[in-house]
Amino acid sequence: xxxxxxxxxxxxxxxxxxxxxxxxxxxxxxxxxGLSAAELQRFERGRAAFARVFTPETGLGPLFNAxxxxxxHEDPVVGGTGDEVExxxxxLRPDGFCDPLADRGGPVFQQHATPALQAALGIDxxxxxxxxxxxxxxxxxxxxxxGLLDAVPDSEILGYADxxxxxxxxxxxxxxxxxxxxxxxxxxxxxxxxxxxxxxxAYVIEQGITNPAVPTEESIGGKPIPAGVDxxxxxxxxxxxxxxxxxFMRFLAPPQPLRLGGQGKRGRAIFEKIGxxxxxxxxLTTGDSPVRALRYQRVYAYTDLLLHDMGPERADICLGQxxxxxFRTEPLMGAHLxxxxxxxxxxxxxxxxxxxxxxxxxxxxxxxxxxxxxxxxALLKFLNSL
Amino acid sequence: xxxxxxxxxxxxxxxxxxxxxxxxxAAQPPAPVAPTAPEHLTGTVTAVHxxxxxxxxVTAVGHAxxxxxxxxxxxxxxxxxxxxxxPAALYPGCVVRVECRSGPTxxxxxxxxxxxxxxxxx
Numbered sequence: 001x002x003x004x005x006x007x008x009x010x011x012x013x014x015x016x017x018x019x020x021x022x023x024x025x026x027x028x029x030x031x032x033x034g035l036s037a038a039e040l041q042r043f044e045r046g047r048a049a050f051a052r053v054f055t056p057e058t059g060l061g062p063l064f065n066a067x068x069x070x071x072x073h074e075d076p077v078v079g080g081t082g083d084e085v086e087x088x089x090x091x092l093r094p095d096g097f098c099d100p101l102a103d104r105g106g107p108v109f110q111q112h113a114t115p116a117l118q119a120a121l122g123i124d125x126x127x128x129x130x131x132x133x134x135x136x137x138x139x140x141x142x143x144x145x146x147g148l149l150d151a152v153p154d155s156e157i158l159g160y161a162d163x164x165x166x167x168x169x170x171x172x173x174x175x176x177x178x179x180x181x182x183x184x185x186x187x188x189x190x191x192x193x194x195x196x197x198x199x200x201x202a203y204v205i206e207q208g209i210t211n212p213a214v215p216t217e218e219s220i221g222g223k224p225i226p227a228g229v230d231x232x233x234x235x236x237x238x239x240x241x242x243x244x245x246x247x248f249m250r251f252l253a254p255p256q257p258l259r260l261g262g263q264g265k266r267g268r269a270i271f272e273k274i275g276x277x278x279x280x281x282x283x284l285t286t287g288d289s290p291v292r293a294l295r296y297q298r299v300y301a302y303t304d305l306l307l308h309d310m311g312p313e314r315a316d317i318c319l320g321q322x323x324x325x326x327f328r329t330e331p332l333m334g335a336h337l338x339x340x341x342x343x344x345x346x347x348x349x350x351x352x353x354x355x356x357x358x359x360x361x362x363x364x365x366x367x368x369x370x371x372x373x374x375x376x377x378a379l380l381k382f383l384n385s386l
Numbered sequence: 387x388x389x390x391x392x393x394x395x396x397x398x399x400x401x402x403x404x405x406x407x408x409x410x411x412a413a414q415p416p417a418p419v420a421p422t423a424p425e426h427l428t429g430t431v432t433a434v435h436x437x438x439x440x441x442x443x444v445t446a447v448g449h450a451x452x453x454x455x456x457x458x459x460x461x462x463x464x465x466x467x468x469x470x471x472x473p474a475a476l477y478p479g480c481v482v483r484v485e486c487r488s489g490p491t492x493x494x495x496x497x498x499x500x501x502x503x504x505x506x507x508x
Contacts, residue, residue, distance in 0.1 A: 093478070095478070096479075096504075097432075097478040097479045097504065098479075099432055099478075100444065100451055102432070102444040102451035102452065102453040103432075103442065103444075103453040106451070107449065107451065108449050177481075177502075178446060179429050179430040179444055179445060179446040179451070179481070180428035180429055180430075180445065180446070180481060181428070181481040181501050181502050186448075187448075187449065191446075191449075192446075192448050192449065197446075197447050197448045198448045199448070200447045200448055200450070201446070201447045201448020201449045201450035202448055202449070204447075204450040205448070205449050205450050213447050214447045214450045216452065218450070321504075321505065
């Protein structure tokens with residue numbers, strides 16, 4: 001009896017020790033583990049910049065999609081997903097050149113106008129050019145773990161590219177490049193090379209907020225802004241606010257996956273077996289970084305950040321070298337927090353999203369369709385845990 | 387009496403001052419036009435125009451794109467890998483680095499470097 005009591009005490013002490021040494025699980029919206037005090041402070045100040053709401057008096061518009069970053073990236077916390085869907089357009093010319101319609105306001109066509117612009121031109125959104133060949137809907141992704149994706153070296157991404165499918169597995173993986181020729185990784189067509197540029201550009205195209213990196217407003221479908229409509233001097237925010245916003249996104253931790261039981265673990269094996277992991281690569285590794293928490297880290301993003309053909313059914317716009325049917329592999333990290341799936345938010349469940357895969361993913365989809373009921377349930381359990 | 391003195395003085399002084407001012411401004415050389423600092427842009431060519439020889443260049447910061455028309459004066463050739471390339475080397479889809487200055491008719495190129503021709507479509 002005495003011995004049993006002693007053992008109980010030992011077990012209790014060991015449990016307490018284990019609990020104390022194990023940090024609590026990360027919640028959505030938490031910062032990365034291992035940030036310095038100064039980085040944590042910038043993260044918190046950056047969250048405030050990200051959540052700032054603009055008005056026409058503080059620079060909003062004249063065209064905009066939202067009055068602040070957190071108006072869209074809000075679910076379940078600031079930095080998460082949202083139900084807003086925006087409009088992109090491009091023109092694929094007969095010679096194969098993809099024109100992003102920059103001189104007509106493209107590729108992003110804003111869905112709202114300030115009262116002053118409405119009064120001046122009688123429009124409540126940006127006019128879309130008739131000559132564009134395609135229109136794309138783009139859902140709001142979360143931005144969790146973007147700092148880690150930014151820190152993955154180009155060489156690692158290019159290492160997974162197989163544009164001519166030399167290994168014959170039916171999966172090609174093409175890199176996309178920015179307009180100035182650098183490897184892209186952000187955006188649904190992987191056309192933006194860095195998180196910094198993603199943030200700088202987003203301020204202008206989403207909110208009409210000029211900043212030191214983009215000191216000029218978007219045009220109104222290619223035409224200048226009427227006099228007196230935008231009276232706030234450029235840039236409408238300074239470098240510090242821009243940097244803080246970027247640091248918030250850079251230091252946001254990826255969502256912690258849900259704990260896997262036996263069924264989920266079987267699902268993970270099926271995920272690899274049927275070929276999902278050929279594009280939704282389970283992990284990438286970051287390179288050197290001035291931020292310790294980003295340096296040489298493994299990020300379980302379930303993407304290769306490359307373009308893949310999704311088939312003609314999903315095709316919309318071209319962008320850079322991405323063909324209309326090519327999309328960057330959507331990261332699956334945070335899938336358990338998402339309410340819609342795919343680049344256009346068309347799928348309302350992961351199962352529906354899998355069913356909408358085509359092109360290079362057709363073979364994996366066929367294998368998914370051929371799974372037994374328990375196997376399918378196991379795979380979905382795994383996917384819904386990410 | 388004092389007022390009369392001041393009026394007389396003013397009457398003599400004003401033309402002298404005006405003459406001096408005129409002489410000074412006439413003697414001054416015209417203010418030199420400060421040369422604008424060259425701008426360096428890297429982007430994708432979206433259109434090439436023959437008259438006047440120019441091209442449209444799109445630059446990007448994220449998804450915020452800006453289109454600029456760049457004039458290509460006679461004598462400014464396109465360089466590729468350090469050598470002059472044929473005028474036809476520039477076409478939509480080419481990635482170029484341009485050194486240019488703002489002129490009264492827009493941006494004028496002083497150097498055009500071809501970085502990448504568009505890859506063949508798969």
